[in-house]
Amino acid sequence: MKTIQQNFAVQFRYGVHFTEDLFSKDNELFLDVLPQNAAAHQRKVLFVVDKGVADANPTLLEQITAYTAAHAGVLKQLASPVVIAGGEEAKNDPDLLQQLLAAVNDYGVCRHSYLVAIGGGAVLDLVGFAAAIAHRGIRHIRIPTTVLSQNDSGVGVKNGVNSFGKKNFIGTFAPPVAVINDSNFLQTLEDRDWRAGISEAVKVALIKDAKFYKKIKEDAQKLVNRDMEAMQQLIYRCAELHVEHIGGADPFEFGSSRPLDFGHWAAHKLEQMTDYRLRHGEAVAVGIALDVVYSRLKGMITEKDCNNVLDLLQTLGFDLFVPELTHKEQSGQLTIVRGLNEFREHLGGKLTIMLLTGIGAGVEVNHMEEALISEAVKTLKQKHQPQKLSQV
Amino acid sequence: MKTIQQNFAVQFRYGVHFTEDLFSKDNELFLDVLPQNAAAHQRKVLFVVDKGVADANPTLLEQITAYTAAHAGVLKQLASPVVIAGGEEAKNDPDLLQQLLAAVNDYGVCRHSYLVAIGGGAVLDLVGFAAAIAHRGIRHIRIPTTVLSQNDSGVGVKNGVNSFGKKNFIGTFAPPVAVINDSNFLQTLEDRDWRAGISEAVKVALIKDAKFYKKIKEDAQKLVNRDMEAMQQLIYRCAELHVEHIGGADPFEFGSSRPLDFGHWAAHKLEQMTDYRLRHGEAVAVGIALDVVYSRLKGMITEKDCNNVLDLLQTLGFDLFVPELTHKEQSGQLTIVRGLNEFREHLGGKLTIMLLTGIGAGVEVNHMEEALISEAVKTLKQKHQPQKLSQV
Numbered sequence: 202m203k204t205i206q207q208n209f210a211v212q213f214r215y216g217v218h219f220t221e222d223l224f225s226k227d228n229e230l231f232l233d234v235l236p237q238n239a240a241a242h243q244r245k246v247l248f249v250v251d252k253g254v255a256d257a258n259p260t261l262l263e264q265i266t267a268y269t270a271a272h273a274g275v276l277k278q279l280a281s282p283v284v285i286a287g288g289e290e291a292k293n294d295p296d297l298l299q300q301l302l303a304a305v306n307d308y309g310v311c312r313h314s315y316l317v318a319i320g321g322g323a324v325l326d327l328v329g330f331a332a333a334i335a336h337r338g339i340r341h342i343r344i345p346t347t348v349l350s351q352n353d354s355g356v357g358v359k360n361g362v363n364s365f366g367k368k369n370f371i372g373t374f375a376p377p378v379a380v381i382n383d384s385n386f387l388q389t390l391e392d393r394d395w396r397a398g399i400s401e402a403v404k405v406a407l408i409k410d411a412k413f414y415k416k417i418k419e420d421a422q423k424l425v426n427r428d429m430e431a432m433q434q435l436i437y438r439c440a441e442l443h444v445e446h447i448g449g450a451d452p453f454e455f456g457s458s459r460p461l462d463f464g465h466w467a468a469h470k471l472e473q474m475t476d477y478r479l480r481h482g483e484a485v486a487v488g489i490a491l492d493v494v495y496s497r498l499k500g501m502i503t504e505k506d507c508n509n510v511l512d513l514l515q516t517l518g519f520d521l522f523v524p525e526l527t528h529k530e531q532s533g534q535l536t537i538v539r540g541l542n543e544f545r546e547h548l549g550g551k552l553t554i555m556l557l558t559g560i561g562a563g564v565e566v567n568h569m570e571e572a573l574i575s576e577a578v579k580t581l582k583q584k585h586q587p588q589k590l591s592q593v
Numbered sequence: 594m595k596t597i598q599q600n601f602a603v604q605f606r607y608g609v610h611f612t613e614d615l616f617s618k619d620n621e622l623f624l625d626v627l628p629q630n631a632a633a634h635q636r637k638v639l640f641v642v643d644k645g646v647a648d649a650n651p652t653l654l655e656q657i658t659a660y661t662a663a664h665a666g667v668l669k670q671l672a673s674p675v676v677i678a679g680g681e682e683a684k685n686d687p688d689l690l691q692q693l694l695a696a697v698n699d700y701g702v703c704r705h706s707y708l709v710a711i712g713g714g715a716v717l718d719l720v721g722f723a724a725a726i727a728h729r730g731i732r733h734i735r736i737p738t739t740v741l742s743q744n745d746s747g748v749g750v751k752n753g754v755n756s757f758g759k760k761n762f763i764g765t766f767a768p769p770v771a772v773i774n775d776s777n778f779l780q781t782l783e784d785r786d787w788r789a790g791i792s793e794a795v796k797v798a799l800i801k802d803a804k805f806y807k808k809i810k811e812d813a814q815k816l817v818n819r820d821m822e823a824m825q826q827l828i829y830r831c832a833e834l835h836v837e838h839i840g841g842a843d844p845f846e847f848g849s850s851r852p853l854d855f856g857h858w859a860a861h862k863l864e865q866m867t868d869y870r871l872r873h874g875e876a877v878a879v880g881i882a883l884d885v886v887y888s889r890l891k892g893m894i895t896e897k898d899c900n901n902v903l904d905l906l907q908t909l910g911f912d913l914f915v916p917e918l919t920h921k922e923q924s925g926q927l928t929i930v931r932g933l934n935e936f937r938e939h940l941g942g943k944l945t946i947m948l949l950t951g952i953g954a955g956v957e958v959n960h961m962e963e964a965l966i967s968e969a970v971k972t973l974k975q976k977h978q979p980q981k982l983s984q985v
């Protein structure tokens with residue numbers, strides 16, 4: 202009997218919106234992004250809020266409830282906002298996923314309701330996953346509250362939780378209905394969270410956009426001084442580059458190529474090795490430094506470009522070395538090198554790593570030399586640890 | 594700042610293949626359906642087998658291992674086949690999902706490996722879900738072994754497990770890489786599983802294809818006598834209609850319309866009310882009978898057409914009445930009617946139910962009258978229970 206061929210395309214659309222003070226009563230953006238639903242006048246929503254955000258904004262929960270009440274004609278809050286632990290804990294604790302699914306069940310959140318997540322990248326990843334699997338997919342809105350989630354993690358199509366000690370072992374590709382970046386949330390960030398996300402902007406500038414890199418360089422001091430205008434520009438361009446890349450190539454990553462994961466093979470391993478003492482963005486800064494020095498040692502970029510990047514990262518306040526970089530396996534191999542194998546395993550089959558041939562110019566390679574990685578680690582240690590110590 | 598618009602389409606393609614004796618060494622279909630992977634000569638596979646199938650085919654596991662060994666140049670079995678409980682139990686027991694995810698982790702199943710499920714619809718739904726969420730999606734191949742899974746559940750894009758006492762509360766839309774229907778598996782089915790899937794063919798014929806309905810009617814006696822040729826034709830056409838429908842309309846069900854769920858609002862509720870004593874296909878037969886009588890009571894179809902359908906279902910051996918149809922809530926409302934609300938809730942917003950205006954002609958309505966449902970239940974009880982008893 203002849204094979205029956207299935208063949209269809211699914212279209213995904215969403216906007217990344219920018220605003221300030223989203224839940225002030227006269228701000229209508231939130232209403233605008235909920236697609237008109239012919240079936241029901243009231244759109245049902247359940248908010249899930251990062252505890253870190255709720256603690257830093259003591260009136261937020263009331264504000265949300267007042268906002269939905271003020272717009273009761275079109276919005277129906279199914280229950281008071283659910284507050285959950287923020288940070289990597291959110292992705293490490295399987296009970297939190299169960300709690301969210303139970304909330305979906307208890308409060309009657311259906312496939313045409315909205316599960317709205319407000320928080321850092323970790324909370325968004327967890328809530329996004331719950332939304333993706335409950336009822337085979339509830340409509341999901343992301344309101345990222347950190348630099349990293351506003352310029353990278355929150356604007357993409359992935360979610361996930363950690364399992365078996367592995368980052369994002371479980372997750373899906375599931376585009377949101379909308380992303381809303383409210384700059385006000387950034388005010389309450391600790392300095393390290395203000396800073397951490399900047400590394401993702403450096404990352405994408407380095408592989409794709411020399412002009413953007415130059416702009417970050419010019420604005421570095423402003424960024425350090427928490428200049429909101431400079432940060433907003435950085436977030437916008439970084440988000441735009443991520444959105445373009447995801448939409449243009451292979452959104453659901455069926456292939457092995459992962460350009461946006463420049464610097465990430467080491468970063469993911471370091472997050473795990475440091476038991477998440479390092480934030481994702483901090484680990485990415487180290488990972489970028491390592492791959493930049495490696496690119497230099499391979500003769501792919503000039504010494505000048507290499508130093509330019511390392512200087513920028515340090516000006517921004519990143520540590521480029523952590524002791525875990527030198528940890529060794531019993532075999533004598535650097536533990537970090539196992540990150541390469543894990544990255545390969547996660548991708549499947551062929552290792553595909555992004556390196557640089559210049560600022561703004563990435564290139565993919567399928568192999569990295571252990572001896573040179575080791576050399577790059579030494580370079581980072583020599584060059585930067587003393588400097589770091591003297592900063593303390 | 595201007596909204597950044599994301600907009601992309603993801604293309605999904607897979608074939609539903611038909612064969613016999615898939616794992617005999619000279620059958621190359623299995624090799625053909627694994628897409629060539631430039632990255633690796635050997636394609637890594639892990640098989641998961643329904644215990645019901647393994648028990649009924651005592652040499653199957655050896656056969657699989659011999660097959661992969663014989664094709665070691667292109668296939669690498671990551672571990673011996675994993676055998677898991679079949680039937681609804683597979684979807685009710687959360688430990689089984691955890692066991693599958695642990696196997697993915699332990700055996701290094703990556704995003705470019707294949708998780709191959711062999712089993713009935715329940716096992717396929719469970720393994721498909723595990724494949725969809727591990728590493729954000731492992732390549733998945735379905736080898737359905739029941740009539741229902743070969744002609745309906747296995748050829749579509751949905752997976753799922755039960756939670757909070759609700760069917761498919763958790764799941765995703767995740768097309769497989771390929772579906773392989775091996776008719777040999779059908780030999781070992783119990784009569785009730787041979788029969789159960791036929792109701793899905795009656796369903797899709799009734800709403801879409803009068804000619805197919807006629808063919809089922811003609812072949813009814815052959816089907817009852819387990820004529821494999823007639824069954825193969827039924828499976829092929831039913832699978833084709835399902836594949837066409839899914840590919841043509843709204844594959845990931847973003848809207849509220851669910852034509853293929855004709856007869857299913859009551860079926861889902863009855864499965865739950867009978868604690869899965871009824872097979873899905875058996876419950877669907879009752880659900881079809883109910884909605885056909887309802888369509889008649891509404892004056893949408895003729896008495897003749899109505900009786901024609903009821904007769905066919907009975908000839909095929911289905912019970913059209915189960916005592917649970919008459920169960921009542923404390924309020925006096927038929928419990929089954931709550932299935933309507935749950936169906937509405939699952940869809941979200943607007944109730945959309947398929948009814949008939951003729952054989953081969955479905956029509957969607959947004960409301961059903963409780964009094965007429967109650968009347969339809971009475972009709973089924975009067976008309977068919979005595980008949981059923983006299984058959985015993």
Ligand SMILES: NC(=O)c1ccc[n+]([C@@H]2O[C@H](COP(=O)([O-])OP(=O)(O)OC[C@H]3O[C@@H](n4cnc5c(N)ncnc54)[C@H](O)[C@@H]3O)[C@@H](O)[C@H]2O)c1
Nearest residue numbers: 253257287288289321322323346347349354359386389390
């Ligand atoms: N899905 C993706 O595509 C993707 C991409 C990159 C990173 N990520 C993930 O994102 C996570 C990191 O996200 P992150 O850097 O946003 O950190 P985070 O989510 O871990 O948050 C860091 C801390 O900041 C707190 N916080 C958040 N917003 C705040 C605010 N406005 N004011 C005060 N405190 C606030 C949180 O409670 C937490 O304690 C990692 O798990 C990473 O894997 C996902």
Ligand SMILES: NC(=O)c1ccc[n+]([C@@H]2O[C@H](COP(=O)([O-])OP(=O)(O)OC[C@H]3O[C@@H](n4cnc5c(N)ncnc54)[C@H](O)[C@@H]3O)[C@@H](O)[C@H]2O)c1
Nearest residue numbers: 645649679680681713714715738739741746751778781782
């Ligand atoms: N994903 C979808 O789109 C979709 C659509 C329809 C139904 N379903 C689901 O499919 C499930 C029902 O599937 P089903 O009707 O195939 O029943 P099933 O999977 O429950 O299997 C019934 C019994 O048959 C046994 N069995 C399976 N194959 C056998 C074989 N070849 N020989 C001997 N025994 C065998 C099983 O072990 C089990 O005990 C339900 O959970 C239903 O919700 C899913």
Ligand SMILES: [Zn+2]
Nearest residue numbers: 401465481485
């Ligand atoms: Zn990152």
Ligand SMILES: [Zn+2]
Nearest residue numbers: 745793873877
């Ligand atoms: Zn069905």
